[in-house]
Amino acid sequence: YATDLFYNTEDVRSILGSVAPYAVPQVCSRSLGKDIGFKIKVSHSDALMILKSWIASQTSFSASMDQMCKFYTFVSEGFATATIDIKREFLSCSSIFTPLNRARSNDFVPGKFLSPKDLYWHDPTGCSEIITEKVISMKNKISMFPRKMLSSAYPSLCEFFTEACGVPKVPKTSDYVDILLGLSNAALPSEVANQVFHVFARWANDLHSANDNMNDILFLEGSLQKLETTILPTLGDKWVSLHPSFGLVCWVDDNELMQHFEDYNGVNFIQFGELSYEDKQLLYGRIAALLKSLGIPALSKVIYREAIFYGTVDNREKVTVISWLLPYMQRYIYKMHRDTYVNFQQNEITKLSNLQVIVVEKLFHKYKLKERESSCKRRFKCNCLLQVSIYLSINYLLFICFLFL
Known part of the structure; x- marks a missing residue:
């Protein structure tokens, strides 16, 4: 029907671009076209109808971002004047065009229509921009994928897409997993x-x-x-x-x-x-x-110190000294560092029910990974070492040991 076709004017074309049902061949007289019944202006309901036809098209859709910006700006004006029910008409399907690669704003670029929930307005981490730059720099290895960040494609439509259409302002947790995967590939x-x-x-x-x-x-x-x-x-x-x-x-x-x-x-x-x-x-x-x-x-x-020692000697003197010192050390810490004392008392891991004291002639340690065979090759000389519930000390050392029992 003639009433389903548009008269190809500059005003109509600025909104709908070249992919629209224009009357062919073009009628030279504007008034004649109007008399025949061709549409010479685009209403907001017309824009939604055209959008649905684009979405339903079985062929790939291409457009310039300049033209799509004008189109969604026109739609946003309909929302602002309450002539379009966005939630009923706009959000029920994948309705936002996203380019598959970057091009100049007036060049035609292939794209896909995605749902607002699959997009986001801006990535404050900068990862999305880096992915785009890296993919473009790969020249012959360029792979086409939808740009899910809208701020670079539609810089003037933040309020419309985020407030009216429900596009998240930043990526969701799951979005960032996909973004990092793209980053790791690029x-x-x-x-x-x-x-x-x-x-x-x-x-x-x-x-x-x-x-x-x-x-x-x-x-x-x-x-x-x-x-x-x-x-x-x-x-x-x-x-x-x-x-x-x-x-x-x-x-x-x-x-x-x-x-x-x-x-x-x-x-x-x-x-x-x-x-x-x-x-x-x-x-x-x-x-x-x-x-x-x-x-x-x-x-x-995940690292602990493994003791390496040579020559054990009589430990009775040091056991006696430690047994005598422990109550005084606990009282001192309880009085001067009450919070630290309470934290240690509540932490089952740091409690010791038994303490074995070993006095040795030479003492070293090396770092080792827990539950693994790996350990560093270098060993370090030391004077004393607490390993689980075993306290090791060299024979001549005068020491003070802070333990929480």
Whole structure:
């Protein structure tokens, strides 16, 4: 029907572009076209009808981002004047065009229509931009994928997409897993470690402020256990996950300890790049708590000191001295450091029910990974050492031992 066709005018074309039901051949007279029944103006309901036809089309859809910006701006005006019910008409399907690759704003670019819940307005970590830049720089290896961040495609339509259409302002937890996977496929860990840190910082802050965060924790934990979810950057400049095939994965809370194990196979240290003082405070606070909940321990928690000693001697004198000192030391700590004393009393791990004292002639220790055969090759001379419930000391040492029994 003539009433279903548009008269191809500049005004109509600026909104609908070239992919619209225009009357062909073009009628030269505007008034004649109007008399025939062709539409010479685009209403907001017309725009929704055209959008639905684009979405339902079986062929690939291409458009310039300039034209799509004008189209959604027109739709947003209909929403502002209450002539369009966005929730009923707009959100019931995949209705937002996202380009599959980057092009100049007036060039035609293939794209897909996605649902608001599958998109986000802006990624404050910068990961999305890096992925785009890296993929473009790969030249012949370019793979086309939908740009889920709308701020670069529709910079003037933030309020419409986020407030009216319900597009999240920032990526969800699951979105960031996909973003990090894209990042790991496009760049080396050493190139983007700091961006990964900012993703973990967002996770840590979001989960800290959320009342019900267990689902997100379980999702992240489950994702990281998969072999293919290699989104953890390591000092070996390789991406790993928490799958057992990668061995031990931990974060470094002691650089000196790390130096003893950085060349060992099966031990992966997460690296977050150069961190500011504020970033380090966040790492040792909320991010450390997040990593622990995900099953990623701090290095100091998986290392212990193994004693190496030669020549045992009579220990009766030292046993007597320790037995005499312990009550006084406990009283001193209880009075001067009450909080510390209470914390130790409440921590079952730090309690000792028995203490064996061994006096030796020579005493060394080396660092060893818990529940693993790996240990550092270098050994260190020491004067005393508490290993589980055994206190070792060299024969000539005058010592004071602080123990909480």
